[in-house]
Amino acid sequence: MPVLVVGSVALDSVETPFGKADNVLGGSGTFFSAAASQLAPVQLVGVIGSDYPIDDLERVFSSRPVDLAGLERADGPSFRWRGRYRHDLNMAETLETHLGVFSNFRPKIPAQFRNAPFVFLGNIDPRLQLDVLGQVAKPRLVACDTMNFWIESRRPDLVKLLGHVDLITLNDAEARQLTDEFNLVKAARWIMAKGPKHVVIKKGEHGAFMFSGSNIFFAPAYPLESVFDPTGAGDSFAGGFMGYLARTGDLSDANLRRAVVYGSALGSFAVEKFSVERLIEIGPADIAGRVAAFHRLVTFEQDLNA
């Protein structure tokens, strides 16, 4: 089953302690698509400027089930982000953000995408996220992401959006900011009371929680020996998570747990190289191997004689 994603398609310039990359493929929609398309067909809706290296994007996705029919070409500069990481790779320092054509982005969902059973509303204005939901038939699962900027500037719209999504992914700082609760269990409960059945709280290198009612699942981030560039890890997590749900079509708790692990696995690959390089070169055996490594990482047998 396909997964529809609405998100940014950007050009990133990144410096890490291990190297730098200039004007490489980036943006939430791009990372999501690169990760999710390992598992399911992806329908990408976004906007690029007249300066975007569309050939590079098409080449990267040429061997992948990513439908670019919803990728709008607008006159003007593309969304560009420049950032830096020091040794604490959990903390991005934004040096420059130029929204370009993204600042006037009004997502238009192509007719052939409107019945997508799985929908991911990437981190854009909650008014636009709500507008997208008005353009699609009732999906089996709608998830959204958000960020501090929208929590500050569009709180009422964001809270309204929560009434229309099944799941939200956000990081721990955002969850605390949105709910004014420091404790993440309480923060998740606050969010679920506004609508979502599931809340995924991402803690970067410290892993991710999924809250579903009183049920809690936790997956660590994979302890890699070299993290090269953390950019896109969260979007790749979302792509792996939604891609796995779309591939299996199974919304049971057991399968949602597996989806979190697939998300963590794709996130762990994303950070091994710049941009989507690593996500594009891996295949099913790499993903299965990483999921098995996650299983070994956390598995213990209870001592039932204890």
Added chain:
Amino acid sequence: MPVLVVGSVALDSVETPFGKADNVLGGSGTFFSAAASQLAPVQLVGVIGSDYPIDDLERVFSSRPVDLAGLERADGPSFRWRGRYRHDLNMAETLETHLGVFSNFRPKIPAQFRNAPFVFLGNIDPRLQLDVLGQVAKPRLVACDTMNFWIESRRPDLVKLLGHVDLITLNDAEARQLTDEFNLVKAARWIMAKGPKHVVIKKGEHGAFMFSGSNIFFAPAYPLESVFDPTGAGDSFAGGFMGYLARTGDLSDANLRRAVVYGSALGSFAVEKFSVERLIEIGPADIAGRVAAFHRLVTFEQDLNA
């Protein structure tokens, strides 16, 4: 089988956002003993001053297998620590430390403790930790803890100690400081190259890693809705870990993993009340329930058709 612990027996004064406690039972040896004695007999070696409320300590341990024969009474004031936590309960702010009689502590292991099969060298001068090892017969497993102060002031002794222990527990900041490696996988490998077969890196509310050669196990901290007072969580973790190993006498990888979970479980109880209050009131059913909750928290089944 008994576990021998050498550590501090102190009086703590703690302020948290939820309340305060003055001159309550604290210290690494005390928390360790309260946790470990849920699972195995404990032999405590430490020192208290003439002002210590020994009756309180004896009452707390009266129903527990904690042998206080190694608790020396010295003339002078007891070790006192005063600290505060703000909303980020992962960060203790030390307001006052008075070492008192602890500054002249020279552990003397009673004859009847010298064959202890499990030995935990709490956070004291590495020269004293080495001296303790000279006083005991070859144990089945020796573990040690340390802290930033010893890493700075006693590095050569600490590195020497690493050649004589099977396992070390330390937190992420200490691991980075000791090894000059930011990446915890590399830090653990650095430490293992100095001697220990196992390295447990505690990340507070973000859980704990156990590294054993190329094998890695991770257990999250339990996502409690209310953390009341984090003081002693790490020592209670060590107590649960060593207590479980002492109870089972099994050093297989599967059992070491369970020991990490028992450590995490005891650590999670420790933070629910001030001092050792919660550790003392719980029983085997509470611990088994928490271990089962840990299992539900992290368990997922691999999709072998994937």
